[in-house]
Amino acid sequence: MLEILAPAGSxxxxxAAVQNRADAVxxxxxxxxxxxxxxxxxxxxxxxxxxxxxxxxxxxxxxxNTLVTDRExxxxxxxxxxxxxxxxxxxxxxxxxxxxxxxxxxxHVPIHGSTQMSVHSLSGVQLCAGLGIKxxxxxxxxxxxxxxxxxxxxPIEIEVxxxxxxxxxxxxxxxxxxxxxxxxxxxxxxxQPCRQxxxxxxxxxxxxxxxxxxxLVSYLRELQEMGVTSLKIEGRMKRPEYVAAVTAVYRQALxxxxxxxxxxxxxxxxxxxxxxxxGYYTGQVDGAMxxxxxDTAEDQPFLQAARQSYEGGETQLVDLEMRAVVTVDGSSxxxxxxxxxxxxxxxxxxxxxxxxxLTGEALAQRLSKxxxxxxxxxxxxxxxxxxxxxxxxxxxAMRREAxxxxxxxxARRQEYPLRKPKxxxxxxxxxxxxxxxxxxxxxxxxxPKLLNLETAVLYVPFHILMSDQALTARxxxxxxxxxxxxxxxxxxxxxxxxLGLQALREMGLRDVLVGNLGxxxxxREMGLRxxxxxxxxxxxxxxxxxxRSLEFRSATVSFEMTxxxxxxxSKAVNTELIAYGRLPLMVTEQCLIRGRDGTCTCHLSSAKxxxxxxxxxxIIRDGDSCRSVLLNGKKLSWLDRQEDLAKLGIWAAxxxxxxxxxxxxxxxxxxxxxxxxxxxxxxxxxxxxxxVE
Numbered sequence: 001m002l003e004i005l006a007p008a009g010s011x012x013x014x015x016a017a018v019q020n021r022a023d024a025v026x027x028x029x030x031x032x033x034x035x036x037x038x039x040x041x042x043x044x045x046x047x048x049x050x051x052x053x054x055x056x057x058x059x060x061x062x063x064x065n066t067l068v069t070d071r072e073x074x075x076x077x078x079x080x081x082x083x084x085x086x087x088x089x090x091x092x093x094x095x096x097x098x099x100x101x102x103x104x105x106x107x108h109v110p111i112h113g114s115t116q117m118s119v120h121s122l123s124g125v126q127l128c129a130g131l132g133i134k135x136x137x138x139x140x141x142x143x144x145x146x147x148x149x150x151x152x153x154x155p156i157e158i159e160v161x162x163x164x165x166x167x168x169x170x171x172x173x174x175x176x177x178x179x180x181x182x183x184x185x186x187x188x189x190x191x192q193p194c195r196q197x198x199x200x201x202x203x204x205x206x207x208x209x210x211x212x213x214x215x216l217v218s219y220l221r222e223l224q225e226m227g228v229t230s231l232k233i234e235g236r237m238k239r240p241e242y243v244a245a246v247t248a249v250y251r252q253a254l255x256x257x258x259x260x261x262x263x264x265x266x267x268x269x270x271x272x273x274x275x276x277x278x279g280y281y282t283g284q285v286d287g288a289m290x291x292x293x294x295d296t297a298e299d300q301p302f303l304q305a306a307r308q309s310y311e312g313g314e315t316q317l318v319d320l321e322m323r324a325v326v327t328v329d330g331s332s333x334x335x336x337x338x339x340x341x342x343x344x345x346x347x348x349x350x351x352x353x354x355x356x357x358l359t360g361e362a363l364a365q366r367l368s369k370x371x372x373x374x375x376x377x378x379x380x381x382x383x384x385x386x387x388x389x390x391x392x393x394x395x396x397a398m399r400r401e402a403x404x405x406x407x408x409x410x411a412r413r414q415e416y417p418l419r420k421p422k423x424x425x426x427x428x429x430x431x432x433x434x435x436x437x438x439x440x441x442x443x444x445x446x447x448p449k450l451l452n453l454e455t456a457v458l459y460v461p462f463h464i465l466m467s468d469q470a471l472t473a474r475x476x477x478x479x480x481x482x483x484x485x486x487x488x489x490x491x492x493x494x495x496x497x498x499l500g501l502q503a504l505r506e507m508g509l510r511d512v513l514v515g516n517l518g519x520x521x522x523x524r525e526m527g528l529r530x531x532x533x534x535x536x537x538x539x540x541x542x543x544x545x546x547x548r549s550l551e552f553r554s555a556t557v558s559f560e561m562t563x564x565x566x567x568x569x570s571k572a573v574n575t576e577l578i579a580y581g582r583l584p585l586m587v588t589e590q591c592l593i594r595g596r597d598g599t600c601t602c603h604l605s606s607a608k609x610x611x612x613x614x615x616x617x618x619i620i621r622d623g624d625s626c627r628s629v630l631l632n633g634k635k636l637s638w639l640d641r642q643e644d645l646a647k648l649g650i651w652a653a654x655x656x657x658x659x660x661x662x663x664x665x666x667x668x669x670x671x672x673x674x675x676x677x678x679x680x681x682x683x684x685x686x687x688x689x690x691x692v693e
Contacts (some may be wrong), residue, residue, distance in 0.1 A: 002224040002231055002254060005061070005159070006247045009236035009528040010039035014049055016244035017058075019310035021251040021317065024059035025049075026092060028236065030079050032072070033063040033188055043079075048085045051411040056317045056374045057338070059089040060621035064102070065114035065546035067095050067186045067558065068541035069565055073424075077174040080105045081418055090135070093117075094172060094186070097542025103132045104421040110134040115161060116186065117517065118535070121491045122150045124518025129156045131546070135229065137161065139170055140214065141589040142490070149491055151227035160223060163246060163267075164234025166211040166277070166289075168194040169630075170368040170488060173535055176585035178560050178631070179277055179632050180615070184692035186537060186560060194586075195292070198609040198617075200596045204572065208595040209586075212291035215267065215276035220254045233540035238271060241306035245270040245385070249307060259358040270300045285589060287598060316376035320406070322367055324398075326350050326358060326384045331394075333367070347398045360384045366395045373403055403541040424541045427548075429571035433642060434574025437576060437654040439484065439513075440464075440665075441620060443471070445657045449666045451478060454492060456652045457531070457554075458485045459513050462622035466500045482511035485519050486623030487535045487587050493625075496524055498628040501526040511553065520550065527650075529553045533577065548572040548654045553652060559583055559636070562691040565646045574651035580668065581656030583686065585617065592619045592628035606659070618659050631658055637683040638667070 006017035008027040017025045027049065041049055053060045068076055076098060078089065084106035091109055091183050093099045094116035102111050109588055112135040113128045120139035128136050130623070135157035138147065152160050167174060171224040177191045194209035211400075214380075216223070216231070223231060233246055233658060249263045267276070274291030278284075302520035306416055323334040351356070362381035368377040386448045409560035423664030440446055443464050451458075458475065462483045466470045475481045483504060501512065505526050512523045514536025523530055531537065532555035547555050554574035557566055566577060593607045594600040602621050609617045609630065616633045638645060645653050655672060657665055 003229060004219060004250050005230045005232045006243055007233060007235040008605050011045060012240040013243045016054060016240040016310040017247050017316045018056050022058060022247050024061060025053060026061040028063045032066050032068060032076055043082050049090060050086050055407050055410045061090040061092055062088050063092045064094050064098055066188045067537055068098055070540045070568060077101055077105060077421055084109050084418055087260050087413055091421040095539060095543060096119040096546040097540045099131060100546055101421055102527055103151050105419055108416045113137060115139060118170050118172040118644040119517060121518035122153045123521040125150055127517045127520050135159055139282050141164060144281050146285060148226045157229035159230040159232055160214040160228050162231035162233060164213055166214050168209040168211055168588055170266060172537060173587050178687060179583060179585060182690060182692055183561050186455045187692055189693040198611050199566050201610060202608055203610045207292050210292050212275055213271045213278040213287050216278055216281055217250055217253050218259050220340035241303045242270045244306040244309045269299050314372055314374050318375050319378045320375050321379045322377055324363055324367060324382045326388055327384055328389055332400050333398040333408050337406060341409045343402055343403045345398050348394050350388040350390045353387055357387050358384055359390045367399050373402055383496045409530055424545060426570045427572045429575055431653060432651045433646045435652040437652045439654055439656045441658045443534055443660050445660060447662045447665050449669055453502050453669060455480060457482050461623060462500060465504060476508040481509060482513050483509060484513045484533055487515040488624060489519060489629055490621055498522055501528060503617045519570055532556055534559060543573040544570050558693050565689050571649055576652045576654055577650055578646060578656050581634060582635050584629050585632055587622050588628045591626040600626055617649045620658055634684040636686040640678050
């Protein structure tokens, strides 16, 4: 049966989810979850939440789905230990280092790969399985055919995002909130700039980055038949009434196999952005997917009914079997839950009946009265000797004691051995000025000056190398060349990539820059060496050591890190940072240029989004696909601070060319060789100095 996984941003929301028959809830505790603005749970209320849910047969998944610094790892370890000691059912993680820590401390607790891991292909799922992850939450941009393909080949459980807010960017790949406001989505502090208004070329009151909420309520049986394990409802920052209403509708739709008009009306009343969309799932990726939240009068009777669903009493969620015995020697009651837990309660010695003797039917009827508790009696077996009676108070007392003892059993903490995590090896990086790497986006940027410059690696997009065999041969002969794969590659695109990589391998190429976990297996199968890009979100020494175990030649640290954090990072593999360029803010399945006038001309022309302040954000393509990359308006530049980079122990500093023409490329190369004064009007130091929340 498909699991209904509901959000719990507070204890009240948790009760709302459970009383409306969620199979599992997900929640955050402390500082390491992707919804820092939710109420979240303290260590003590987490224990209460787990007991409350386990008594009622509901699982609890703890979100640890943010990037974590080295200094925070000790606190994360304490959170893992506390949750595991109190019977948490799963950890949801983004950070490779945190995943490793969970596995080391509490190997009995399943690890779920968050949607923040940006897994959107079968090879990505397989890579996660190899890292000990037991379930993957797929990217929200996948179609039903792609989900079906992944489920058919997956060695682990698959979870699908079913209802709620859609980010414009692939989850885990959005840096817009961090770069323009210092609030990192990868650290749980997203300020939702995608919900703001923008224009093309000049500001307009339009919302080209705001998607309607996802709604897959009509496809639950289909998802179940595909082999999807769990359907997630978004909403840890929404109020309990929302959680109650949406959970109830999805439970009803799954149980009944149909969606009625009243059920859809309930979803609309709970929350919507000018309706809902199933565009990614159905493959209708177009302008109809966009919408914004409108101010409308709240339906008070609807909200009151939603509150009543979890404040008005207990929903009977747990099926019990009872065995009652009343004989001349005494009485007893045994209650057994679905997992086989059992308790036996002795009762008083019955009296001889003066009027009506007790019957098995009457005893069963009284024992079945479990209203106000989480229990529902589905079977009562009785043995009653003739001519005896037992008071109603005695029967009720036996029933109450049986339920109390069973509740204690179901809430009891099981003892599992917890392990001490392994010390993270500290690898020192090289001293002195880092080497130079250069990444280009267009063929025009491969100027003679650039090609004559000594570089540790030259990164060239895969599609450029495949489009010109003569150029590729010259670049390979030049040496130190790496092909750059698009960050997003769905399963249907991988066969072409594999064939291309094989051809490049035969021509002499040895290195590939990858920005997604799903690309590791295809690249290694071709016998090529891995270099890690920023999309892998490397934020701590543990993650760097994971890449070492995966045999990476180099890794690009997250540009959300600070200089001291990079300096203190274990350089388990050759470590690189981006020192110049327009940093990517988003990568989107939607073609942002098509959003301008409904026509896709991204292969012919460029465009810019402009916000209310006049800030401009250029748009380029992700490889040669119609997916878009939204860039920061200001260019990151450390060209004049190379002596600071020399103190970090990094292997290389990268110049990342995106929108530059050939003349601009040559000018920047000149400034790298002979630094000029920093221009704060056109450039930024990025987050390396100020960091992120």
